Amino acid sequence: MQIIAVNDAAVAVGLEIGMPLANARAICPDIDVFDADAAADTQALVHIADWCDRFTPLVALDLPYGLFLDISGCAHLFGGEAAMLSLVCRLLSRQGFIVNAAIAGTPACARALTRAVPGRIAPDGEEAATVAPLPVFALGVEDTITRGLRRAGLKTIGDVASRAPREIAARFGQAFTDLLREVLGQCDAPINPRRPPPDFIAEQHFPDPVATEETIAATLSGLAQKLVAAMERQGKGARRLEASFFRADGAVRTVVVDAGHAATRANMIDRLFRERLDALMDPLDPGFGFDLIRLSASRVDTVVQEQRDLDVHTQDNDDVAALIDRMTARLGRQQVVVYLPQDTHIPERAMRIVPVQQHLPQALSAQWPQRYEGEPPLRPLRMFERPEPIFVIADFPHGPPAHFNWRRARHRIARVEGPERIAPEWWNLATGMNPAKNREARARDYFRVEDSEGCRFWLYREGLYRREVFEFRWFMQGVFA
Structure with missing residues (x-):
């Protein structure tokens, strides 16, 4: 065991770094x-x-x-x-x-x-x-x-x-x-900062530390107005804002909020921070008070002027975006999501879950498959993220099983509709993917089935039937309402 750090008192008695502890x-x-x-x-x-x-x-x-x-x-x-x-x-x-x-x-x-x-x-x-x-x-x-x-x-x-x-x-x-x-100063090696400097900064120093919520809220509002004025001169709007609170005892607390559209109004920034501060599980503890509060815009976008007075759809989109920003500030970005359609044949990958704050334009313009009026739903309401294997009791090569076990329960099939064959994407097969090793590269035959108790399921058989050998398994893809 060796000494790796010493204080002045240890140095005074002759101890030094690297010395064995026994010495x-x-x-x-x-x-x-x-x-x-x-x-x-x-x-x-x-x-x-x-x-x-x-x-x-x-x-x-x-x-x-x-x-x-x-x-x-x-x-x-x-x-x-x-x-x-x-x-x-x-x-x-x-x-x-x-x-x-x-x-x-x-x-x-x-x-x-x-x-x-x-x-x-x-x-x-x-x-x-x-x-x-x-x-x-x-x-x-x-x-x-x-x-x-x-x-x-x-x-x-x-x-x-x-x-x-x-x-x-x-x-x-x-x-x-x-x-x-x-x-010797003959050449320079620049330092690598821990984080890139923000594009815009507004801060307030206090001769005496402040600790009241009213003073903190008023300071944030004032800094938001200064920040918006500085960004407006360059035609910018804030997409990510960080409020840093420097305590007198050296502790620093940073609160981050995001905006779906570039924030160009001080009241919008003030509202987002109020929502975020109210939703903190660990409240902002001022301790002996804050002697510096800083508001910075770490990510900005160029603001494009649009006519909004007579465009009803634009006003509605603005209201929706403002609501999403407030919900995200209170609940978190990963808790307010939207589904986007994907170009794939695999049902469990037909949609992607993304934060709505960053993908609102894509969500508004997304094109989903249309269903004709009066047509029953072809896809279950509840789709599993990963298909669950089922144990087949009586297996027939060209049709669904008569019975199957799923989640420790036995189901007897009363009605069947299908099959519906979903083949793998040809672009995956073109890359030389081995179908025996990749389940997604194997053809699926889907069946909409109803058991004797009226429960409806979406099953599929993976793989193709050959005369020599059975090369398929059964999976549960989803459950109808």
Whole structure:
């Protein structure tokens, strides 16, 4: 068992990362030891990254314990780089974390400064001079490379940079040479943000945290008006909106709503969030209050102006879309669905269940098979997602069974209508699909049957009858009303 993390008190008594636990107890018998939990550490880092979204939308993980924040164009909002650096460290320390931070023009340079001289800001274009006196361990490379550099007499980053790049690459590899160039500011490697920045953002900072529902609702309404005004200037409407609530103790709660059509009115956005907040199983807990509320449009569409005053059908569609949005916000996208017809011969795949919010135009224009007036239903009202096998008591090659067992019950067939043959799609057969291995590639003979008690079923026989051998099985496809 080895030590993988230490605090300042442990370092003061001579403990270090990688030391066996037995040696550490010999040095300091009274140390407190906790089992390592890499998953919990990563989850805590993700929560910290969510909280850092208040400073910039471009936040990336630097596992196992680091974060990158791209603050280009954001520092002036917090009083400059020095003030922003102090603010981030102070707020995270208040939450109980030990934090080191630095600012530089490249991520690798900022990481090296954080390891060796936290709190340093490298001026633009002076990264090489800033990191030159730092020891080589600040590069964060493997121990074998660090020991090799020291054995070669290269104890600082400046010493390594003074050697020719081809010499360094020949000894330690091209990856180390590329890292050194990034640390020196000679090239840049952009960070990979956790999520793409939203298209439009409106946020409200509070000098004192707020906790009342009235204040939160009024703030969301005001932010919705600002967001709509910003989108209207560019002819956009929101399809997905995210409301982020930043608590004073560092917790962040995000509520997401979707719109079937591009939302262009503030009252529509306000109504969707009211429905969503009222339907939350875990209510929005303000704790000690929220000091920042942000409303962002993470997905937008171009708004096409249409005449709606005299078009009754357009107004009806708008009302239906608004109702669907409200139901989806309250119940969830997967709970409000619609059926769409599919071009297939397989009955259980004749329709597809999709969220109606994203497929309302397809649902309104879908073409379903027409049934003549007075014609009895040819398909059962209840269709099984997967056909259920039945056990045939008396099997006849060219007709339905006289009896069958299904779900531990025996049924005697009194009336039969059929067969109706449904052949597999020819395009599946053309691909060389083996019918013996794929049930959907085998022909089916369907029968509408009624048992002695008046229950009506839709059965089918899979496979074809040959004189030499019986090559078919029976399945229950659905039940008539």
